Amino acid sequence: MLKDNLHDKVLEMTEKEKTxxxxxxxxxxxxxxxxxxxxxxxxxxxxxxxxxxESFSSGISELGVKKGDRVMLYLPNSPQFLISYFGLMRIGAIPVPVSPIYTSNEIRYMLENSGAKVVICSDTNIGYVRAVEEVGVEKIVVTNVADMLPKWKKIVGELFDKIPKGSYEKSEKVFEFKKLLKKGESVEEAEIDPKKDIAHILYTGGTTGRPKGVVHTHAFLLSGIIGLRETYKEIKELENKFVVVVPLFHMFALDMIMSTTLHKANTAILMPKPNIDAILASIEYYEATLFAGVPTLYRMILEHDRVDYYDLSSLKFCWSAGDVLPAEVYKMWKEKFGIPLHQVYGSTETVVIAVTRLSEEPKLGSVGKIVPGRIAKIIDPETLEEVEGEGELIVTSEYLTMGYWRNPEETEKGFIESGGYLWCRTGDFVKIYEDKLYFVDRRKDIIKYKGYRIAASEVEAVLQSHPAVIAASVIGVPDERVGERIKAFVVLKEDARITAHDLKRWCRERLAPYKVPDYIEFRDFLPKSKVGKILRRELRDQELRRG
Known part of the structure; x- marks a missing residue:
């Protein structure tokens, strides 16, 4: 069992801070x-x-949102996202952040499952909300990405066509974000029981093809952030600027922006989308000291043909998460910029598990040491007994008390009880050497593309919904640039006359862009087990043999 020596201190701080x-x-x-x-x-x-x-808390309260209500945040990186996220928490409501590039088909289930009656969205994706409002959406709060800018900046941006803008019809259920900020006196902060009350619900891809709502209590969320904050003592107050390009609906971004920046009076430079030149220009102009991204983003920066035009010498600490960091990317970054890429390892369920220490040179292959506030051990995935050496990693905390929102079946699969604790099964296989975790392998049915986690069965379900498709199986094909490409194997009805292009268009209308298969191979049949289950492993092995 692994536990950092600052574990008890983090628990004491969590009890004191509460949220x-x-x-x-x-x-x-x-x-x-x-x-x-x-x-x-x-x-x-x-x-x-x-x-x-506080103004947003007041405005959203006047719309009838109260403690315990779920509210979907369907926004890109922006001040509006953070104002909404914290403003909802302040009154005890539960933010439900989702990707701003999800389609109506994808947010439908999340709205139904979470029970969110209010959606806060941008004017560029309100159409997706209106398309599914029959599932119970009662109020829509809409904003433009530039709403928080001075009027003259908005005008200049619009003149040069630099501000994306969507149109929408006003109605009795549509409210403007900026007008909510002008509502009356601030309401009082809600009384929160940090060990029981929910801080947020984050949706992640599941092996069933349905997204799973990960529930974090205030205490569990806070303990992970304090664990990071205490680990990163080298990051001082008032001395750092953090370029935030990782999407804020992702746990990695929320972890980092709070532990390194907002909890230390530092500055966050929010990037609405990952444009490489804009990222590099911001680092240079603001003399940013902190940066975080997925391995694919670092590769894109290194291969960018104008990277040498920018001065990135202000950077002190950079973090990588979301996927395995390739050795060549680590080495190229260190050689070019003279600083290492530090690892952050965790999952949506656990907030954070382990990180490399800033005072040490990271060891390739290692994801670092356990963060204080978390307890981990390695088990045999079949017997669930603790083992030495290599096995499946499970993680807990004194505050881990909940599983997946309204999903007892997946909760039973993903969480186990042992020694008086509820443990989260990561599905990742690791080994331990000198108190450091080394990643070995991951659950094969999850595809990682540019740091995104994609459930193979979710893509399969969309393919199989096409009237010409009999069966479909989806796997990840290794690709050094993006992690894995999505490949689909499809069996068509006998008289079907459709192409791979037709199926990709079908998927594009129902899935986020990064979930659309890169390759589609038509087969007469798919390999199956004796009980009729399609064998993804055999398809993966066939691809490996092809080289």
């Missing part, structure tokens, strides 16, 4: 004029950020 907002309020009181956020050149200090959070 992630506590430390942000503390930073606001200590450093009100320090810049908290920069977005498209506009700066928001900590005093202003707190005022906006």
């Amino acid at each position: 992630v907002l506590t430390k942000i309020y503390e930073m606001s009181e200590k450093y009100p004029d320090q810049t908290a956020l920069i977005f498209l050149g506009e700066k928001y200090n900590y005093k202003k950020l707190i005022k906006l959070i």
